[in-house]
Amino acid sequence: MKKTPQENIIHKNFLPGVITKEGFLGDDPRHVHEIVNEDTRILARLNRTPEQVADRLQFFIEQGKKGLETKVDLGDYTVQIIWSRGLLPCPFEEPRLHHKITCTVEVKDLNRTFKYSQLSVHMIREHGFFGGRGSPFRLNPTEMVELLGA
Ligand SMILES: [Zn+2]
Numbered sequence: 105m106k107k108t109p110q111e112n113i114i115h116k117n118f119l120p121g122v123i124t125k126e127g128f129l130g131d132d133p134r135h136v137h138e139i140v141n142e143d144t145r146i147l148a149r150l151n152r153t154p155e156q157v158a159d160r161l162q163f164f165i166e167q168g169k170k171g172l173e174t175k176v177d178l179g180d181y182t183v184q185i186i187w188s189r190g191l192l193p194c195p196f197e198e199p200r201l202h203h204k205i206t207c208t209v210e211v212k213d214l215n216r217t218f219k220y221s222q223l224s225v226h227m228i229r230e231h232g233f234f235g236g237r238g239s240p241f242r243l244n245p246t247e248m249v250e251l252l253g254a
Pocket residue numbers: 194195196197198226227230231
């Protein structure tokens with residue numbers, strides 16, 4: 105695929121040190137659009153939409169807020185959020201800022217934990233972007249469907 109200059113500008117936002125220290129792509133060599141296309145196909149095969157996954161992830165953030173940064177027990181899950189000062193722009197460049205909330209969810213039965221940010225939920229919902237492979241904030245769509253019980 106031939107990249108337009110606009111796409112190149114957006115791609116740069118995902119690299120380490122531009123919006124976040126770690127960036128959003130990990131060691132994934134693919135272009136952002138290829139990552140989005142593949143994850144969208146994977147979810148479609150599981151009969152899920154990015155919005156459904158985002159709704160579930162947002163639910164955990166909202167529950168976590170009730171704990172004011174302490175662990176909240178939800179029965180099958182525990183959830184804990186950390187709310188840092190400041191706001192982050194989205195690397196897809198629409199004019200809107202996002203709270204720096206990090207959410208850790210523990211799936212008790214499976215003894216598994218995963219972590220994501222408020223910005224991750226936005227990028228999944230609005231852009232279908234789950235992060236590049238090897239990125240500390242990547243959420244694997246197949247695992248999400250498995251773990252979230254959505
Ligand atoms: Zn965005």
